[in-house]
Amino acid sequence: MAASQLIWERYGSEVTEEESYLVFLGDYVDRGKKSKENIDFLLSKKKENPEGLLLLLGNHDAYHKKKLRPVNFWPNLSEGEYDYYKDLMHLPWAAKAEGLIASHGALPFVSDLEYLNGLENPFEAENDLEVPIWSSVTWGDLNSRISGAQTDGLTGRPQFGKQIVMEYLQKYDCNVLVRAHQPKMQGWSFSGYALTIFTSQAYVDNNRAYERNVAVVDLDGGVDGKEDVEVLGLEEL
Numbered sequence: 087m088a089a090s091q092l093i094w095e096r097y098g099s100e101v102t103e104e105e106s107y108l109v110f111l112g113d114y115v116d117r118g119k120k121s122k123e124n125i126d127f128l129l130s131k132k133k134e135n136p137e138g139l140l141l142l143l144g145n146h147d148a149y150h151k152k153k154l155r156p157v158n159f160w161p162n163l164s165e166g167e168y169d170y171y172k173d174l175m176h177l178p179w180a181a182k183a184e185g186l187i188a189s190h191g192a193l194p195f196v197s198d199l200e201y202l203n204g205l206e207n208p209f210e211a212e213n214d215l216e217v218p219i220w221s222s223v224t225w226g227d228l229n230s231r232i233s234g235a236q237t238d239g240l241t242g243r244p245q246f247g248k249q250i251v252m253e254y255l256q257k258y259d260c261n262v263l264v265r266a267h268q269p270k271m272q273g274w275s276f277s278g279y280a281l282t283i284f285t286s287q288a289y290v291d292n293n294r295a296y297e298r299n300v301a302v303v304d305l306d307g308g309v310d311g312k313e314d315v316e317v318l319g320l321e322e323l
Contacts, residue, residue, distance in 0.1 A: 088287070089285040089286060089287065089298060089320060090110075090124055090127055090128055090285070091127065092320060092323060093108070093285065093300060093320075093323065094108075094127075094131060096323040098131070098135075101135050101138035101139055102134075102135060102138070104137075104138060106138070107138055107139075107140060107181075107183075107305075108138065108139050108140070109140040109142065109181050109188050110128065110139075110140070110141050110142065111142055111144070111188060111189070111190050111264070111265060111266040111267075111283070112141075112142045112143055112144020112145070112146075112147055112177075112189075112190030112224065112266060112267070113144030113145070113146045113147065113190065113266065113267070113286070114128055114141070114144065114146075114147055114174075115146055115147060115149075115159035115160070115171075115174075116146040116149075116156055116157055116158055116159045116160070117146070117286040117288040117289075118158070118286065118287065118288045119158070121158065121159040122159065125171070125174070128141055129141075140178065140181050141177050141178075142177060142178055142179065142180065142181060142188065142189060142190055143174070143175065143177040143178065143179050143190060143220075143223070143224050144190040144224055144266070144267070145190065145191065145224040145225040145267070146159075147174040147175065147177060147224075148174070148175040148220070148224060149172070149175075150172035150174075150175050151175055151209055151220075152221075152225075154225075175209075179194065179202065179219075179220060179223040179224065180193075180194060180199075180202075180223055182199060182258065182260065183303075183305050183309075184305050184307075184308040184309055185259070185260055185261045185262065185308045185309035185310060185314075186260060186261070186262045186263075186264060186303060186305075186309040186315075187255070187258055187260045187262075187263055187264075188263070188264045188265065189223050189224070189263070189265050190223065190224045190265060190266055190267050191222065191223055191224045191225050191226035191227070191265060191266075191267045191268070192222050192223065192226025192227070192228065192244070192246050192251070192263075192265065193222065193223070193226070193246070193251060193254045193255070193258075193263065194213055194219050194222055194223050195213040195214050195215050195217065195219070195222050195235075195246075195250070195254055196213050196214060196219060197214060197257055198257075199258060202219070205219075208220060215235045215250075217235065217237075217244050221244055222244055222246075224267075225243055225244065225267070226243070226244045226245070226246055226267075227243050227244070227245045227246070227267070227268050227271075228245070228246060228247075228248075228251065228268060228271050228275060228276065228280055228282075229245040229246065229247055230247070230248065230275060230276070231247070232245065232246075232247035233247040233248065233249035233250065234246075234247055234249065234250050235247070235250055248276045248277070248279075251263065251276060251279070251280065252276070252279060255279060260309075261279065261309055261310055261311050262278075262279060262280070262281060262309050262311065262312060262314075262315055263279065263280045263281070264281045264283065264301050264315070265280065265281070265282055265283075266282060266283060266284055267282070268282055269282075269284065269289055269294035269295045270294075272284065272295055272296065272297075274312055278311060278312040279312075281301060281312070281315060281317065283299040283300065283301055283317065284298055284299065285298045285299070285300065285320065286298070297319055298319065298320045299317050299318060299319055299320070300317075300318050300320070300323070301315050301316070301317055301318075302315070302316040302317075302318060303315055303316070
C-alpha cells in the first residue's frame, strides 16, 4: 500500500481540487501481503473522488472471470468478502485523453472505442482480431518480434506486435499507450509509442522490474509523443 499512499499524498490534493486526474493501471490485488489494504485504500479514495480518480481493470482484479496466478488475495477471503470484491471486475478497461490511451495490458482493438460503452455482455465480446476484448485490454502482451497478433502457446496470453498497435493507435487518434502488466517491456518500446510502468514493490522484490515509476502528462497541451510524457521514479515524488 505504500506506493498508493505515496502517490496519493503527492497528487491527491490536485485530484480533490479538480485540477488533475489520477489513473491507476490495475492489478491492485495479488501483489503482496497487503493487497487488501491496498484495494481498500484506493476504493475509499475513489468513493471520495469519483470523477478524478480512475481505477482501471487489471487481469488479477477480474479473478471472478479468469483465475490467474500468482494468487495471494482471493483464496484468503471469506465468502462475504469474495462476493464484495468480485465486483472489481466491473472497473473500466481503459482511459483516453488528448493523444493518450491507458490500459493495464494492451489495446481493445475495436475500430471505434464508443463500441465499448454499448456492450451487453462485455466479457463475451470479441474485437476485430477475434480475441475477447477484455482479455486484450487486461492480459495482452506487447511483442516486438511480431507485427500482428498471436496467442502465446505456453501461457495463453494474447500478444500484439508494433504494426497492429500502431494501426489502432491511429484509429483512436492517440500517439502514446501507457500500460503496465508486462515487466519485460518496462520503459519505452515500439519506437516510443508504448510506455510500460509499475509501482508495486512486488515486481522489484522478485526481480521482474528494476524500478517503480509514474507517468505525468499535461493534458492541456495534448500528447503528441513520448516527449510529452514525464516518467518519474517514486523516489522523485
